[in-house]
Amino acid sequence: MDIDRYERLWIMLSAAVLLSLFLALVYSVYALDIRLVDDAGQVDPATAAQTPPFDEPGVYQEGPGRYRVVMVARAWSFQPAEVRVPAGSDVTFQVTSLDVIHGFRVPYTTINQMLIPGQVSEFRFRFAEPGEHYLFCHEYCGVGHHTMQGRIVVETAATGAR
Amino acid sequence: MTMGAQASIARGDGTAQELYRPPETERRLSLAFITVGFAHLAVGILLGLLQGLQHAGIDLYAYVPFVRHYYQGLAMHGVFNVLVFTTFFIGGFLFFVAGYGFRRPLVTSGLAWTTFWLMTAGLLLVDWALLTNQASVLYTSYAPLQAHPAYYLGLVLVVVGTWLQLVILLRTFFAWRRENPGKRTPLIAFGALVTLIMWTMASAGIAVQFVGFLLPWSLGWMQGIDPLLSRTLFWFTGHPIVYFWLLPAYISWYFMLPRQVGGRLFSESLARLAFLLFIPLSLPVGFHHQYLDPGVSEGYKAIHAFLTFAVFMPSAMTAFTVLASIETGGRARGGQGRLGWLLRLPWRDPSVAAQLLAMVLFAFGGISGLINASFTVNLVVHNTLFVPGHFHLTVGTASALTFMGIVYWLVPYLSGRRLFSPRMGVWQAWLWFVGMTIMSRGMSWAGVLGAPRRTALGTAPYFAAEWTVPTWLTAIGGAVLTISGLLFFINLIGTLTASPRAEKLEVPVVESAPDGQDPVPGWLDRFAPWVTATAVLVLISYGPTLYRLFGEMSLTIPGLRPY
Ligand code: HEM
Ligand SMILES: [Cu+2]
Ligand SMILES: [Cu+2]
Numbered sequence: 001m002d003i004d005r006y007e008r009l010w011i012m013l014s015a016a017v018l019l020s021l022f023l024a025l026v027y028s029v030y031a032l033d034i035r036l037v038d039d040a041g042q043v044d045p046a047t048a049a050q051t052p053p054f055d056e057p058g059v060y061q062e063g064p065g066r067y068r069v070v071m072v073a074r075a076w077s078f079q080p081a082e083v084r085v086p087a088g089s090d091v092t093f094q095v096t097s098l099d100v101i102h103g104f105r106v107p108y109t110t111i112n113q114m115l116i117p118g119q120v121s122e123f124r125f126r127f128a129e130p131g132e133h134y135l136f137c138h139e140y141c142g143v144g145h146h147t148m149q150g151r152i153v154v155e156t157a158a159t160g161a162r
Numbered sequence: 163m164t165m166g167a168q169a170s171i172a173r174g175d176g177t178a179q180e181l182y183r184p185p186e187t188e189r190r191l192s193l194a195f196i197t198v199g200f201a202h203l204a205v206g207i208l209l210g211l212l213q214g215l216q217h218a219g220i221d222l223y224a225y226v227p228f229v230r231h232y233y234q235g236l237a238m239h240g241v242f243n244v245l246v247f248t249t250f251f252i253g254g255f256l257f258f259v260a261g262y263g264f265r266r267p268l269v270t271s272g273l274a275w276t277t278f279w280l281m282t283a284g285l286l287l288v289d290w291a292l293l294t295n296q297a298s299v300l301y302t303s304y305a306p307l308q309a310h311p312a313y314y315l316g317l318v319l320v321v322v323g324t325w326l327q328l329v330i331l332l333r334t335f336f337a338w339r340r341e342n343p344g345k346r347t348p349l350i351a352f353g354a355l356v357t358l359i360m361w362t363m364a365s366a367g368i369a370v371q372f373v374g375f376l377l378p379w380s381l382g383w384m385q386g387i388d389p390l391l392s393r394t395l396f397w398f399t400g401h402p403i404v405y406f407w408l409l410p411a412y413i414s415w416y417f418m419l420p421r422q423v424g425g426r427l428f429s430e431s432l433a434r435l436a437f438l439l440f441i442p443l444s445l446p447v448g449f450h451h452q453y454l455d456p457g458v459s460e461g462y463k464a465i466h467a468f469l470t471f472a473v474f475m476p477s478a479m480t481a482f483t484v485l486a487s488i489e490t491g492g493r494a495r496g497g498q499g500r501l502g503w504l505l506r507l508p509w510r511d512p513s514v515a516a517q518l519l520a521m522v523l524f525a526f527g528g529i530s531g532l533i534n535a536s537f538t539v540n541l542v543v544h545n546t547l548f549v550p551g552h553f554h555l556t557v558g559t560a561s562a563l564t565f566m567g568i569v570y571w572l573v574p575y576l577s578g579r580r581l582f583s584p585r586m587g588v589w590q591a592w593l594w595f596v597g598m599t600i601m602s603r604g605m606s607w608a609g610v611l612g613a614p615r616r617t618a619l620g621t622a623p624y625f626a627a628e629w630t631v632p633t634w635l636t637a638i639g640g641a642v643l644t645i646s647g648l649l650f651f652i653n654l655i656g657t658l659t660a661s662p663r664a665e666k667l668e669v670p671v672v673e674s675a676p677d678g679q680d681p682v683p684g685w686l687d688r689f690a691p692w693v694t695a696t697a698v699l700v701l702i703s704y705g706p707t708l709y710r711l712f713g714e715m716s717l718t719i720p721g722l723r724p725y
Contacts, residue, residue, distance in 0.1 A: 001431040001432075001682065003431075004428070004429065004486070006482075007428075007429065007479075010478070010479075011479060014475065014478035014479075015475065018471045018474055018475070018478075019471075021471065021532065021536065022467070022471050025467065025536055025537045025538055025539070028537075029537070035460065036454065036460050036538070037454060037456050037460075038458075038459055039456070040456055042716075044716070046718065046719075075722075075724050099306065099722055100304075100306050100307050100389075101306075101307075101389060101393070103545055103614070105545065105546075105612070107611070110541045110542075112541045112542075112544050114454045114455045114456065114545075115456075116389050116390050116455060116456060116457065117389050118388065118389055118716065119389075119390055119457040120456060121456040122456070134624050136614065136622075136624050138546070138614035138615070139304075139616065140236075140300050141307075141724065142307070142725050143231055143724060145233070145616070145617060145618075146618045146622040146623075147622070149624050
């Protein structure tokens with residue numbers, strides 16, 4: 001097999017570019033701590049509404065500046081539909097779906113998850129600045145899909161104890 | 163220059179080849195496949211326009227009697243364009259290139275017709291379920307959304323048809339090998355075999371998903387379903403399927419287009435290597451569609467991310483070989499300088515223009531694909547309009563526009579009628595290029611700003627002000643694309659019904675390198691080692707996760723039809 005000189009160069013360059021892009025991803029995971037959802041357990045959607053923690057969806061303070069949001073999604077709403085946390089909080093979300101596959105997306109954050117019935121999605125985000133975020137379902141879940149939304153209000157930290 | 167000499171040698175050799183003409187029944191068979199495929203694309207394009215307009219706030223669904231709502235239309239757009247149009251065009255094209263490449267009748271054309279009717283019967287079931295709003299689950303068939311059993315059964319029949327196609331091609335291949343001992347597999351037939359071998363292994367995922375779960379569950383024989391397992395099986399097939407759409411375009415770019423521009427294949431060995439690499443590398447990458455799925459471990463997602471970067475390599479090789487091959491044509495036609503040869507290419511040939519423009523947009527499709535594949539960066543774009551912005555450049559242009567380009571010579575050849583209007587064909591290609599550039603730009607932009615895909619955005623309460631301009635670009639690009647589509651169909655129908663009979667028509671095929679020049683090693687003409695490598699890679703990348711998912715499987719979650 002004869003390989004043209006320039007073609008050989010092109011192949012090596014392509015491989016080098018791809019490899020550097022991949023290394024940049026490794027960097028983003030280990031140095032910037034941007035993680036993907038892993039296996040966070042299973043729950044039967046038929047009984048999830050009676051099973052802790054999903055029997056009582058809501059916002060729970062777990063420590064100074066640390067919150068846990070337990071949420072359930074069903075066609076076509078999130079419960080709770082509104083989440084309030086003080087600015088600067090580290091929030092762990094624990095979400096599942098009770099019927100079909102849904103999505104969970106908060107634009108301008110790294111919050112972007114699939115919600116699959118039977119599976120628990122667990123992910124973290126730090127809300128540094130006060131402000132209001134909208135959240136919506138980004139996986140087709142029936143004719144009302146485009147109406148499925150919620151809100152995350154990040155309040156000025158003044159009220160929250162430091 | 164030597165290149166010019168080689169080009170004319172190739173042309174000299176070519177005349178001997180053109181003596182072969184596939185039997186009439188095979189020509190009609192390919193034409194039948196292609197017609198059914200494009201008929202569905204016509205409907206799909208119309209629905210695409212409606213989607214683009216809806217995003218910009220213009221809702222025309224009330225005026226289209228056969229669509230009840232956005233999502234029924236979207237289900238048809240996805241299934242018709244990306245499952246039906248592609249599979250049927252590819253069916254006709256691969257049968258043709260295999261028969262023509264081997265220069266012998268298929269074994270057997272009777273079985274090939276059975277395949278056609280089986281697939282068409284399946285397709286009618288799918289059409290019926292979609293049209294009656296009983297299958298508005300979108301082309302991904304994500305359970306627990308449930309469709310009418312006819313829909314699942316119909317898709318199974320279509321896939322079984324593609325397997326029969328492999329059986330026919332392999333039997334033809336063995337017959338050819340007996341008649342031609344010691345010869346290298348002809349290039350276009352080699353490409354067809356690689357495509358179907360890869361696809362048949364890849365389709366194991368949806369075969370298990372549809373026959374093992376979706377179909378019995380929709381019939382009520384099974385109480386429930388495991389959505390994550392079902393989804394995982396879907397994406398086992400769902401990524402490699404894109405190479406099933408792409409490889410036929412590569413067959414044309416590598417082995418036919420260089421001849422259409424008067425050039426030669428720059429490197430036969432690397433062309434064969436690129437094709438063969440797609441067999442093992444296409445499959446073990448499906449988790450890149452499940453980066454954000456709970457219940458799949460981060461580590462295996464990372465392995466699939468790495469392998470996704472690896473499957474980029476054969477496409478990078480393709481960029482070089484194909485461009486260099488086209489350059490030989492431009493230079494043989496008197497092109498000078500670094501880029502002057504580009505202008506000398508036969509841009510007035512609609513088939514050439516369509517394919518060259520498809521390649522340009524494919525480069526951008528490849529880059530946006532790398533963004534999607536990028537593990538953490540994907541968090542910004544997953545399930546946003548960025549994703550359709552990406553794949554309208556790949557399957558929606560690299561494949562679709564190339565297939566249209568192929569039609570411009572293949573349908574005249576098959577039907578024995580001249581192309582109705584080559585000029586209209588050139589306009590069509592450029593309009594597709596411009597329309598897609600605008601639409602894809604709009605979608606990608608909206609996606610980066612957070613706009614979700616698969617959503618009737620025009621009526622979404624959270625529609626953000628900054629999405630306005632990008633969604634208008636989508637609508638405008640979509641309108642230009644629709645005009646392009648219209649011109650294409652006028653040309654196609656004109657050719658089949660109103661065009662004069664053509665004299666001798668040529669099938670453009672490049673020559674294999676003569677022995678001695680560019681020696682092709684034997685391992686580049688064998689399939690078994692690559693199939694074995696695939697099995698090993700799949701076992702490593704999928705084995706543990708599938709083992710766990712099957713072990714934990716709970717078939718309890720009922721189906722729903724919220725549409
Ligand atoms: C006139 C040309 C076209 C227009 C205007 C158009 C428009 C669109 C739009 C606006 C969407 C996004 C819908 C959404 O996510 O809510 C979409 C989705 C899609 N398009 Fe196209 N498209 C066209 C041609 C094509 C072609 C040629 C193909 C493939 C061969 C294709 C395949 C798809 C697929 C697979 C989807 C995704 C469906 C899903 O998410 O289930 N489209 N199209
Ligand atoms: Cu939804
Ligand atoms: Cu993929």
